[in-house]
Amino acid sequence: MTGTPFDLQLLNFCAALLLLLSFAMLGQRRIVTLVNLLATQGALLLVATLLLAWRTGEHHLYVSAALTLALKVIFLPWLLHRLIRRLKVYWDTEPLLNIAGTMLVGLLVVVFAFGLARPISALASTATRNAIGIAVAVILLSFLTMITRRKAMSQVVGFLSMENGLFFGAMSATYGMPMIVEFGVALDVLVAVLVLGIFFFQIREQFDSLDLHHLESLKENQPLNGRETAGSTPALRESP
Amino acid sequence: MKPFEILTQALELIAALAAAPLFLGWVNQCRAWLQNRRAPSIWLPYRGIRKLFHKEAVLADNASTLFRAAPYIVFAAMVVAAGIIPSMGTHLPFTIAADAIALVGLLTTARVFLSLAAMDIGTAFGTLGARREMMVGFLAEPALLMVIFVASMISGTTALPAIADNLATQTLALYPSLAFTAVAFTLVLLAENARIPIDNPATHLELTMIHEAMVLEYSARHLALMEWAAALKLFNYACIGFALFIPWGVAAGGMGPVALLASIPLLGAKLIVAGAALAVIETISAKLRVFRAPEFLATAFIFAVLGLLVHLLLGA
Secondary structure (H helix, E strand, C coil): CCCCCHHHHHHHHHHHHHHHHHHHHHCCCEHHHHHHHHHHHHHHHHHHHHHHHHHHCCCHHHHHHHHHHHHHHHHHHHHHHHHHHHHCCCECCCCCCCHHHHHHHHHHHHHHHHHHHHHHHHHCCCCCHHHHHHHHHHHHHHHHHHHHCCEHHHHHHHHHHHHHHHHHHHHHHHCCCCHHHHHHHHHHHHHHHHHHHHHHHHHHHHHCCCEHHHHHCCCCCCCCCHHHHHCCCHHHHHCC | CHHHHHHHHHHHHHHHHHHHHHHHHHHHHHHHHHCCCCCCCCCHHHHHHHHHHCCCCCCCCCCCHHHHHHHHHHHHHHHHHHHHCCCCECCCHHHHCCCHHHHHHHHHHHHHHHHHHHHHCCCHHHHHHHHHHHHHHHHHHHHHHHHHHHHHHHHCCCCHHHHHHHHHHCCCCCCHHHHHHHHHHHHHHHHHCCCCCCCCCCCCCCCCCCHHHHCCCCCHHHHHHHHHHHHHHHHHHHHHHHHHHCCCCCECCCCCHHHHHHHHHHHHHHHHHHHHHHHHHHHHCCCCCHHHHHHHHHHHHHHHHHHHHHHHHHCC
16 A cells, blocks of 8 residues: 555545445435535545546546536536425435445445456556446445435435446546547436436326335326225225 | 563553543533533543542442442453553553453453443443443444454554554555544444433433443442543543554654653643544534434444455555
8 A cells, every 4th residue: 555656545535435425325314415415426526537637647537527527516416406495305204224224235235346346457457446346336335225215306316326436437447438428428317317307396296295106006096195005995996 | 672661551551540531621621612601620520539539438238249349340441451552652561462352352341340230239220321331332342343453454463552553654645444444433432432422421310321320329439430430431442543543643663762752742632632523523413312323333333344345445
């Protein structure tokens, strides 16, 4: 460790903080804080990209840094905050597992991700190849965030955090994707969030809530608060 | 070097015994300032201990020998622990016999006797406090061990003085793993020393108390020893933190008596900053429900394990 140059140490530190933020998101119940954490993750990604661009002298990394700043640090968090205010969803309901349990599962996921990334790191030739494991872990932890949440809003935050992880993975494995791919992904994410924002309003209009378990039932005449009452009211449904 | 080692050891023990109540007084003073109260004197813990030593001890009728012996055992465990921790110099005669795992064992011994003594009298409060203490303890201990293991893996030894020696003398490097474990250690420190998110040190006779519930039946010299031991525990934890995360300034390596003398004001400065930081943490956070404590300590454990994993992956 003492042999590695200081900028690489800083990069590794950024990587570790990204992992930390993923865990913070996994354990966070308040949606506003979740969005703030996402913005912080974007900012860290920006710092890491700038450091890497300065270190390697690859100019296209400056462009992706600018893209990160505009999209992930400023625009998307602003958009999500606006949606939260208009939809008035401030808290997620208790996640499927309790927080401590989710965190422990997350720990196993990290071990799995590090094991998974080991052969990839061995193949890569970049200076940041050790951080690939962290990128995979961030992606899988974002998956876990999406799986354990009920509210559509937190799932979108999980989705965006997963995109951050993918970006970081590409950065540490090959010093970033080709420019055209990066632009394409950025546009995709932007459009996805805009479309999902419209979805939120539709979902709320239909079910009076953003809780996604309402979407699990296919029948139209199912009672609104599905699961609990679904089993107990067959007689009610048969009568015209 | 042998007399020098013994001198270092003696100096550390005297400093720990003398400075522990002062450190507690400093934390209380900072807390009072932050909460817009008039601060009590920084010497108040000393006066409390002196006053208690002059009083007549009252024991419950059904108190056993264990109840009488516990204050001495707890106090002795804390003093021995203070002897293992390198707060001023890293050349300690105890190093060969006791490493960080033995240190955790000592802290656990103190906890077990404290809890047993609390249950001995058979009052409802004592039993309640003892149970809660054991719950907090069994969750905090693995986290503390994990924190120590990360530092051990970096230095290649489990002896605390050797770890501090190694970290203090090598060239400056950023250790993400140590940053993670520093957070975990702070959480463990708060939980183990009955500080605010888990327990409120300023309460007597409240349903949520943990530490105070256990020492409720003690009086006079027994209580004085218990309170002194609690202050020593806080001091010890602070010094473990210094040894692991900011070891600069201890008389390390082949440094002589001058470095040892220089380490005294440095330790004082570290304690002042740490005490103020502790007061800030306690002021800005609210006390958790007892049933939230496992979540709090699970977070500490996860931070520590993450530190370990990050160390394995990044080699840092």
